Amino acid sequence: MNIIVCMKQVPDHTAPRAAFVINHTENKVEFRGIQPVLSLFDENALEAALQIKDAEKDNIRIRVLSVGRRIAKRVMMKSLAVGADDLVTVEDAAFDAIRLDSFETASILVAAIEKIGHWDLILLGRQAADTNAGQTAAGIASKLGMPVITLATKVSVSQGKVIVERLIPNGYEIVEAVLPAVVTVSNEVGELRYPTIVQIREAKSKPILSLGIRDIDVHPEEAKKVKIRTLISPELNHRECKYITGETPAELGRNLVFTLTRDKIIG
Amino acid sequence: MRGGTGPVVVLAEIEEGEKLAASFLEALHAARKIAEAYETRVDALVLGNNVEKVVEEITYYGLDTIYVVDDAHLGTYHPECYLSAFRRACKDIRPTAIVMGHTLRSIDLAPRIAFDLDAGLISDCTGIDFDSDEMVFFKPVFSGNVVAGYTIETRPFIVSMRPKSLEPVRRLEKEQGSIIRIPADLAASDIRIAVTDWVVREHAGIKLEDAAIIVAGGRGMGSAERFRELAVLAEMLGAAVGASRPPVDMGWVPSESQVGQTGVIVAPDVYFAIGISGSIQHIAGMANSRTIVAINTDPEANIFKIADYGIVGSCAELIPSLIEAFQETVNSPSRN
Numbered sequence: 001m002n003i004i005v006c007m008k009q010v011p012d013h014t015a016p017r018a019a020f021v022i023n024h025t026e027n028k029v030e031f032r033g034i035q036p037v038l039s040l041f042d043e044n045a046l047e048a049a050l051q052i053k054d055a056e057k058d059n060i061r062i063r064v065l066s067v068g069r070r071i072a073k074r075v076m077m078k079s080l081a082v083g084a085d086d087l088v089t090v091e092d093a094a095f096d097a098i099r100l101d102s103f104e105t106a107s108i109l110v111a112a113i114e115k116i117g118h119w120d121l122i123l124l125g126r127q128a129a130d131t132n133a134g135q136t137a138a139g140i141a142s143k144l145g146m147p148v149i150t151l152a153t154k155v156s157v158s159q160g161k162v163i164v165e166r167l168i169p170n171g172y173e174i175v176e177a178v179l180p181a182v183v184t185v186s187n188e189v190g191e192l193r194y195p196t197i198v199q200i201r202e203a204k205s206k207p208i209l210s211l212g213i214r215d216i217d218v219h220p221e222e223a224k225k226v227k228i229r230t231l232i233s234p235e236l237n238h239r240e241c242k243y244i245t246g247e248t249p250a251e252l253g254r255n256l257v258f259t260l261t262r263d264k265i266i267g
Numbered sequence: 268m269r270g271g272t273g274p275v276v277v278l279a280e281i282e283e284g285e286k287l288a289a290s291f292l293e294a295l296h297a298a299r300k301i302a303e304a305y306e307t308r309v310d311a312l313v314l315g316n317n318v319e320k321v322v323e324e325i326t327y328y329g330l331d332t333i334y335v336v337d338d339a340h341l342g343t344y345h346p347e348c349y350l351s352a353f354r355r356a357c358k359d360i361r362p363t364a365i366v367m368g369h370t371l372r373s374i375d376l377a378p379r380i381a382f383d384l385d386a387g388l389i390s391d392c393t394g395i396d397f398d399s400d401e402m403v404f405f406k407p408v409f410s411g412n413v414v415a416g417y418t419i420e421t422r423p424f425i426v427s428m429r430p431k432s433l434e435p436v437r438r439l440e441k442e443q444g445s446i447i448r449i450p451a452d453l454a455a456s457d458i459r460i461a462v463t464d465w466v467v468r469e470h471a472g473i474k475l476e477d478a479a480i481i482v483a484g485g486r487g488m489g490s491a492e493r494f495r496e497l498a499v500l501a502e503m504l505g506a507a508v509g510a511s512r513p514p515v516d517m518g519w520v521p522s523e524s525q526v527g528q529t530g531v532i533v534a535p536d537v538y539f540a541i542g543i544s545g546s547i548q549h550i551a552g553m554a555n556s557r558t559i560v561a562i563n564t565d566p567e568a569n570i571f572k573i574a575d576y577g578i579v580g581s582c583a584e585l586i587p588s589l590i591e592a593f594q595e596t597v598n599s600p601s602r603n
Contacts, residue, residue: 010409011409013409013410013412013546013547013548014546015412017412019412020409020412020413022413029408029409029413098408098409098415101387102378102381102388103382103387106382126374126529127374127529129410130408130409130410131408132390132391132406132407132408132528133388133390134374134378134390134391135377135378135381135382135388135390137378138378138379138381138382139378139381139382141382142379142382142383143382147347147459147460148346148379149346149460150346150374150375151371151374151375153522165466167371167522168344168371168465168467169282169371169523170467170468170523171465171466171467171468171523172465172466173462173464173465173466174462174463174464174465174466175460175461175462175463176460176461176463177459177460177461178459181460186522186529187512187515187516187522187529188515188516188522190516190518191516224420225385225386225387225388225419225420225421225424226387226388226389226417226418226419226420227417227418227420228415228416228417229398229401229403229416229417229418230403230415230416231413231414231415231416232405232413232414232415232416233412233413233414234407234411234412234413234414236550236572236573237554237573238572238573239559239572239573239574239575240575241561241571241572241574241575241576241577242575242576242577243576243577243578243579244576244577244578248588249580249581249584249585249587249588250588250591250592252578252580252585252588253585253588253589253591253592254588254592254595256560256576256578256589256592257589257592257593257595257596259576260537260560260576261596265536265537265558265560265576266480266504266537
């Protein structure tokens with residue numbers, strides 16, 4: 001069984017705000033000294049794939065697909081080290097993460113998926129950490145004529161079906177679909193595991209296929225529906241923090257309760 | 268591009284089988300702005316089963332027309348049944364725009380509708396504005412480090428509004444609006460995923476959305492055991508227990524406890540952030556709290572920048588001492 005996990009590189013969200021510089025002339029965001037990282041929910045999607053592989057052993061082949069303007073291989077190596085079997089990248093200068101809308105992104109991913117072929121299950125994070133759009137999976141499913149299940153908190157496969165525990169208010173529902181299918185994964189699946197030293201070494205010999213836009217049949221701009229009009233740097237609402245002091249935890253606790261009561265914050 | 272003549276239609280979400288979701292009233296606010304800009308009217312669309320009570324309630328919000336698709340297969344949310352019914356309703360309504368709250372349901376439904384109708388979608392909008400002939404939809408990108416304003420090229424277009432971004436519209440004194448029923452016309456060929464079971468947890472204590480006080484824990488809590496201590500503190504304060512993302516990932520708390528960009532968005536009177544470093548995604552979910560109290564071992568933690576009161580210290584030591592200190596206040600006869 002073949003699983004494709006779509007993983008996107010995004011600028012590290014823990015970078016300070018000053019590192020995200022808006023270029024108003026070209027209406028784009030420039031990143032100053034920020035390292036790329038794997039988008040968090042995409043890491044959860046890979047973890048879900050690995051959990052299927054843990055359960056099913058030898059029959060599962062996991063291929064990671066990444067599309068972007070410039071893909072740092074060293075960042076993608078993590079996915080191979082934790083257990084993906086191979087990696088396909090599609091790079092082009094036009095693949096600017098936030099300028100592409102979800103329709104364009106879906107059309108590029110579909111073209112790449114059709115190019116590499118062989119899939120039973122396609123996993124994605126529930127939304128990307130940069131745009132937070134959360135639409136691409138529905139687009140891939142719609143274009144490839146497959147069912148899509150969103151917000152998975154657990155994914156397994158059995159007898160040609162994917163079985164998903166899916167997030168609903170105050171709990172989950174169990175949903176299934178006949179493969180091939182698309183599933184989006186939420187963080188409840190668990191954080192991506194760490195590789196061992198041996199796995200990191202072995203990852204270096206795993207196959208990587210690097211493609212460009214000419215290798216896949218796609219004209220994303222024809223799909224475009226949404227445009228960026230403006231980019232703004234928001235002000236974080238800083239507050240003046242009153243620090244509570246005390247010699248012992250007991251005193252700190254008493255002083256906080258006293259201060260909050262005095263200031264009529266709590267009654 | 269200006270709007271067509273079709274209405275702006277607001278999808279009414281129904282909670283617990285019979286209640287109109289709060290997100291509907293905020294989405295309605297956005298819909299009115301869009302309708303005003305494009306000189307058209309606002310209608311509502313209700314999908315569900317036995318929805319008479321909800322439909323009656325919606326008549327108090329000054330809408331022109333309330334479209335109702337009432338079908339036994341729409342009693343609980345099924346993605347493909349809802350999509351199929353929505354597509355059928357759109358054929359009659361021919362909307363200029365479709366507006367809904369950004370809820371767990373619309374996270375699933377809105378992208379399906381977008382690709383089905385070939386309609387541009389901006390999800391999780393936090394603001395809208397009319398700028399030289401075009402509606403601009405704002406949302407945080409790059410984890411809130413940048414806000415992007417988008418225009419949408421298609422008619423219809425779709426927007427989902429982040430909860431608590433706009434004021435809910437007010438209920439009027441009298442009923443208004445005609446009700447038009449549309450058949451669901453569900454086709455078996457549309458249905459490919461099967462819902463086989465539900466597991467709904469009984470929620471102990473106060474819900475985050477309803478709480479005046481929230482005590483929330485983060486990675487610094489270190490264990491599920493410590494969250495049980497936090498629940499004791501919460502009960503004393505009449506507060507709800509919340510969490511940042513790591514405790515949910517770690518399985519220390521259920522996912523409905525998660526406050527933040529991909530969890531619940533809250534704005535209580537008092538928010539205790541305990542062992543929470545203050546990632547930008549978490550802050551997006553609680554920055555509008557009236558008072559923020561932060562407890563963290565790291566004096567440089569981001570959370571102190573948005574806190575009104577802070578203690579640099581460990582939650583392991585401070586939760587028990589806070590429980591004790593609040594207990595003393597309660598017992599003290601000279602309290603006030």
